[in-house]
Amino acid sequence: MPDVTYIEFNGTAHTVEVPIGTSLMRGAVDNNVPGIDADCGGECACATCHVYVDAAWLDKTGLPVPGSQEAAMLSFAAVAQPDSRLSCQITMREELAGIVVRMPEGQH
Amino acid sequence: MDAHVAADPREDAYSRPLDTIDVSVPEIYQNDVYQPYFERLRREDPVHYTADSHFGPYWSVTRYKDIMTVAVNHQVFSSKWELGGVRLEDQVQGYERPSFIQMDEPDHGERRKAVSPVVAPANLARMEGLIRERTNMVLDGLPRNETFNWVKEVSIELTSRMLATLFDWPLEDRHRLMYWSDVTVCHVDTPDAPVHSEAERYAELQKMATAMKALWDERAASNAPRFDLISMMAHADATRNMDFRELLANCSLLIVGGNDTTRNSMSGGVWGLSKFPDEYRKLRENPELVPSLISEIIRWHTPVLHLRRTALADFELGGKTIRKGDKVAMWFVSGNRDEDAIKDPHDLIVDRPRAREHISFGFGVHRCVGNRLAELQLRILWEEILKRDLEIEVMDKPTYLRSNLIHGIRELPVQIH
Numbered sequence A: 001m002p003d004v005t006y007i008e009f010n011g012t013a014h015t016v017e018v019p020i021g022t023s024l025m026r027g028a029v030d031n032n033v034p035g036i037d038a039d040c041g042g043e044c045a046c047a048t049c050h051v052y053v054d055a056a057w058l059d060k061t062g063l064p065v066p067g068s069q070e071a072a073m074l075s076f077a078a079v080a081q082p083d084s085r086l087s088c089q090i091t092m093r094e095e096l097a098g099i100v101v102r103m104p105e106g107q108h
Numbered sequence B: 001m002d003a004h005v006a007a008d009p010r011e012d013a014y015s016r017p018l019d020t021i022d023v024s025v026p027e028i029y030q031n032d033v034y035q036p037y038f039e040r041l042r043r044e045d046p047v048h049y050t051a052d053s054h055f056g057p058y059w060s061v062t063r064y065k066d067i068m069t070v071a072v073n074h075q076v077f078s079s080k081w082e083l084g085g086v087r088l089e090d091q092v093q094g095y096e097r098p099s100f101i102q103m104d105e106p107d108h109g110e111r112r113k114a115v116s117p118v119v120a121p122a123n124l125a126r127m128e129g130l131i132r133e134r135t136n137m138v139l140d141g142l143p144r145n146e147t148f149n150w151v152k153e154v155s156i157e158l159t160s161r162m163l164a165t166l167f168d169w170p171l172e173d174r175h176r177l178m179y180w181s182d183v184t185v186c187h188v189d190t191p192d193a194p195v196h197s198e199a200e201r202y203a204e205l206q207k208m209a210t211a212m213k214a215l216w217d218e219r220a221a222s223n224a225p226r227f228d229l230i231s232m233m234a235h236a237d238a239t240r241n242m243d244f245r246e247l248l249a250n251c252s253l254l255i256v257g258g259n260d261t262t263r264n265s266m267s268g269g270v271w272g273l274s275k276f277p278d279e280y281r282k283l284r285e286n287p288e289l290v291p292s293l294i295s296e297i298i299r300w301h302t303p304v305l306h307l308r309r310t311a312l313a314d315f316e317l318g319g320k321t322i323r324k325g326d327k328v329a330m331w332f333v334s335g336n337r338d339e340d341a342i343k344d345p346h347d348l349i350v351d352r353p354r355a356r357e358h359i360s361f362g363f364g365v366h367r368c369v370g371n372r373l374a375e376l377q378l379r380i381l382w383e384e385i386l387k388r389d390l391e392i393e394v395m396d397k398p399t400y401l402r403s404n405l406i407h408g409i410r411e412l413p414v415q416i417h
Helices: A024-030 A055-061 A069-074 B009-015 B035-044 B064-072 B107-119 B121-140 B150-167 B171-185 B198-220 B229-235 B244-275 B277-285 B287-301 B371-387
Strands: A003-007 A013-017 A050-053 A084-086 A099-102 B047-050 B058-061 B306-311 B315-317 B320-322 B327-331 B392-394 B409-411 B413-416
Touching: A003 A024, A013 A024, A050 A055, A055 A099, A069 A084, B009 B035, B047 B320, B058 B064, B064 B315, B064 B327, B107 B121, B107 B229, B107 B244, B121 B150, B121 B371, B150 B171, B150 B229, B150 B244, B150 B371, B150 B409, B171 B198, B171 B244, B198 B229, B198 B244, B229 B244, B244 B277, B244 B287, B244 B371, B244 B392, B244 B409, B277 B287, B277 B371, B287 B371
Parallel strands: A003 A099, B058 B327
Antiparallel strands: A003 A013, A050 A084, A050 A099, B047 B058, B306 B327, B315 B320, B392 B413
């Protein structure tokens, strides 16, 4: 199973295995990685699974499509950046093996 | 529907013709008899049309999944005040309140972003110490072994102080903010409502807005950055040129949003845990469950009963066709008890798996902006209650507000031992 590294706001890194086809949000929640709240359970309806995608991986994950529900929800997140994504909208696949994402100061 | 006088609400809910079920009747919340009506609707008619009600014809969306569908589709389901706003009770012509909750994109988003920094993570961290200090003071001042109203002495006391801080409003005048909150949410035909007509409501809110405008002008003229809601609105591009009516509307929205919901969750949690004593025992033995408890209280109590949308186009939902122009109520109080989405939904379970996935904050772009501040206040309250190992004995059932909007608890008599 491919690895994902989640880095908390305080710098603590968690590397866990996430099955192909599972979202990065679910990968964090199922492995008790702190810092992802996921209040809506993966419906792209709350922006509380917000992550910053490491620069080396951005071209593979891409950015939210302008005008999409993900872009709308992220525009209300407290500390959004150009590399922000909702982790429920990134599905694990082979080419993302080893991906690194960072968590914001809070999920809001 | 005269359900509020039915001797047996469950029998009434299941025996009356389906098309006569009207869950907009405020008395069913005041008398705490609403659950069987929603239970039947979820099973037999989850997207339910009421042709005739005090608030006109409307749809009720009662299942978790369907509420989610409506909540995230702001392209079809509008919040606009011009179409009636976000309550089943339409805005009355001449007294409309164009707050940002009653706007669609992009107007809603631009204004919301002006105030949302007050509840952003960094600011919450700054407020934690103050909230804890006040919580300690209030809890340590409570009487022992004599009956008092938890709502007045704890819930209102704590949330009114928080609200004064958010507005940087004089603390000694905080009761006026509470009054305006009650004025905003009441049904004016309630016998003991603070106001009895829309004109009277608007006149009282004008007094509020006049007081806020004075603070606004003072703070707009100052370049020193201040971190309160009025200063933020006075300085943000999207809000600095608001007219008096919009100022009135937004202040009244933020007053209600900033206290009423948390107030009622503070009371609802005490009531809920008193009904599930084994869960309270589990909590006392496992205080690390507090964050999970907070989500569970917010689900179980559901401080906002419904919010309304108006359809901008025909829409198929649950086998029904909602027509353009129809009023649609998302009944959060029902979605949070949906047996298909939540296991044993009527039980308050302090270590419920995935407790965060309740529907009380709404979903989509209008999701509650202050949700993390609400959770913070509730978390600190329960942490401090547990630290003191307070035994809170509920002496009688709560007295509920006559409202189909706010799940309000007016009185909760308790003793502390």
